[in-house]
Amino acid sequence: MLKIYNTLTGKKEPFEPIVPNTARMYVCGVTVYDYCHIGHARSALVFDVLRRYLEYSGYAVTFVKNFTDVDDKIIKRALEQGVSCDAVTAKYIQAYHEDMGKLGIRAATEEPKATEHITDIIQLTERLVAKGLAYVVAGDVYFEVSKYPEYGRLSKRRLEDLQAGARVEVDERKHHAMDFALWKSSKPGEPAWESLWGPGRPGWHIECSAMSIRHLGETFDIHGGGMDLIFPHHENEIAQSCGATGKEFARYWVHNGFVQINKEKMSKSLGNFFTIREIFEKSEWPEDVTGEILRCFLLSTHYHGPLDFSDQALKEAKSALNGFYDLFGRLGEPGGKAIVGQGLDQALDRCRAAFMSAMDDDLNTPMAIASLQALRSDVNKLLAVGLSTEGRQTARQAFRSFGAVLGLFQLDRWDFNVRVEPKAAHLALATFAPTVTVEPVMTDVQIETKLAERIDAKKCKDFKRADVIREELKSLGITIEDKPDGTSRWKR
RNA sequence: GGCGCCGUACCCAAGUGGUAAGGGAGCAGUCUGCAAAACUGCGAUGCAGCGGUUCGAACCCGCUCGGCGCCUCCA
Structure with a gap:
């Protein structure tokens, strides 16, 4: 209630x-x-x-x-x-x-x-x-x-x-x-x-x-x-x-409550405000990601209290979301034939109860997010033990449906590190130009090619070569994670 | 002058009478060729300060200090 x-x-x-x-x-x-x-x-x-x-x-x-x-x-x-x-x-x-x-x-x-x-x-x-x-x-x-x-x-x-x-x-x-x-x-x-x-x-x-x-x-x-x-x-x-x-x-x-800048009310009359489009303009991330970061940030404090806006706060929201989307990436991979089931059900029930009771309590979104973080941790542990493909899908779906209430976790991909040319950083309102376009610095195919090269290098124990490739991709904002089976996953 | 809000760890932030959630950062460890991610552990003997009520207070009451808002258009 x-x-x-x-x-x-x-x-x-x-x-x-x-x-x-x-x-x-x-x-x-x-x-x-x-x-x-x-x-x-x-x-x-x-x-x-x-x-x-x-x-x-x-x-x-x-x-x-x-x-x-x-x-x-x-x-x-x-x-x-x-x-x-x-x-x-x-x-x-x-x-x-x-x-x-x-x-x-x-x-x-x-x-x-x-x-x-x-x-x-x-x-x-x-x-x-x-x-x-x-x-x-x-x-x-x-x-x-x-x-x-x-x-x-x-x-x-x-x-x-x-x-x-x-x-x-x-x-x-x-x-x-x-x-x-x-x-x-x-x-x-x-x-x-x-x-x-x-x-x-x-x-x-x-x-x-x-x-x-x-x-x-x-x-x-x-x-x-x-x-x-x-x-x-x-x-x-x-x-x-x-x-x-x-x-x-x-x-x-x-x-x-208000959004503040350095503990002061942000308002037009004080002139210390950021427009929504300005924030999207300055962002280095794709639009949908920026939108979700902003949303996560705005929900990270109870609605009744003041909320201080800063780059730092935005980065923290980004980190928090990154952990979720990393998990979703793993959940999208095929699972083993593990006998998991009950553990997942229990984790989901626990999360549902915590989530509902947080939201029921005067829309306590920070606590609701905490309940989802607990689920994230639970699912990560299950994943370490082994989670079936079906279980993975169930878990992803749960995040999607709880997240829908907050408007989070709806993206299929979190191309979080796609580099977007930051448009003129200090545009005046009147000269605002339309939407930023997202252009990945490297196509998926190019990345896959590089990755194949690196796997070959690794097979030959040519770690130096492998590290060079990893660094090269990293400089383009692409992170590689090696899996235990010798293959790798990547993310932007 | 009137009305009201806020002060919790390095940062963000829950908790509003039953013995301090969660995240980020940091450190240590497991795993790894190395990384990354994940996992495990460490981290406030104390919740601005001082009194009071209570078996028990971050939570209630009083005072003090510090920050802010509304009373004018403002989300």
Whole structure:
């Protein structure tokens, strides 16, 4: 049974969906005015894994993740680049899909856009005005926080405290400094939709209320996003949604921690961020490998805590994965006629139990990975004793299916040391060039030829010659392992 | 000023009341022509510090120190 930490209650709680065996979740996506950074990747990945694990646990999952495609920053970017807002959002939505695709993040069930829900947004705003929870000022509509007694429930703040700390210059027309815009009147040239209050566009928070209600209903199971969205975004969503419907909104609020650089929050405003594509650009490894390394790195810390990004951390993730893929390579070779069976079954059962209990415990991915490492060790030992071809396949399949929950271990080959020309290491975002292509420095046939040469040399006890060949291949990133039977295996 | 998070070995990282998982790096050994991989062994008498509660604390409480976040757009 999955237990999940709920920001709303501050406790780890058993996940009990509203409709049995069904999970409905909404996650705040991105505002599409720029490329995604590694922090966006973490958030997307955490909820991708939550979704995968819910499915693995037998739930039918409806997963909604939005795109904010109308916003001040988009307007600004469009002006800067001299293109339409549509052009900006289309470009970065596509980039989002490309980047997340490389990380193996599955598309959500629905990926609605704010601009496609203007009618829903206007209707929801009207409901709030009609209920006296919002007021109109010269074409703008504001939510009145003081009319909503539960305001601050999620972020555990009191209005008085907020007021004391407010650093923003307060718009005089607002009744309370914390009142926020549901609808903003548009200036000429800005995106605008007709409404009762004149031409305008939605405020930031209202779109998520409108879209989640549209796609999941007025009350649903899980609402997620990054820690920084707790206040004010999610607090405001709750106020709007509960205020309008009079019902409970989302039952479980799940928030992921930040990616940091040298213990500092990574963010656009601080300028210390790495975009996802930048990381792929700089990588010396093939795309699918880099994607898996990144995924493994991002899952190596519990989702709730901070995670420090560094080359060192990436290398460690690489080493960890390398051990698995080395094993998979051996599992792909034909086995002996060993009588193994029970040992493997026991190892698999042990792993399954440990894996499930780790994931059930608030998505403890580091512990889940540890359970797979234990299996790796067990299988290695069985291999030393002798494992049949069938047993090898069973083991590989087990890694594949547990791994699928985390999005790991799905590659057939781990051409880990294929040398890829590192593309210009410090490309500016704007000059980003498309995807890196992978070109092995040596073809398989060439390698096999060299290997045959070396085996001949070894047969003649010409170890010097054999070592020269091994060194030659090594300099090209190809590692040779001699097997007891005199033949060799190689890997890139 | 208000709210909150974090501090576990050389590094990463679980553990949230029952006597310190796992990985990486390192060292030693087995195997090997040598390597590589794998396997085996070694490695925190202690969980930032100091008090307290308890039969028992890394885990609970209090204080202190250090790092960070939110309260403004932010995953």
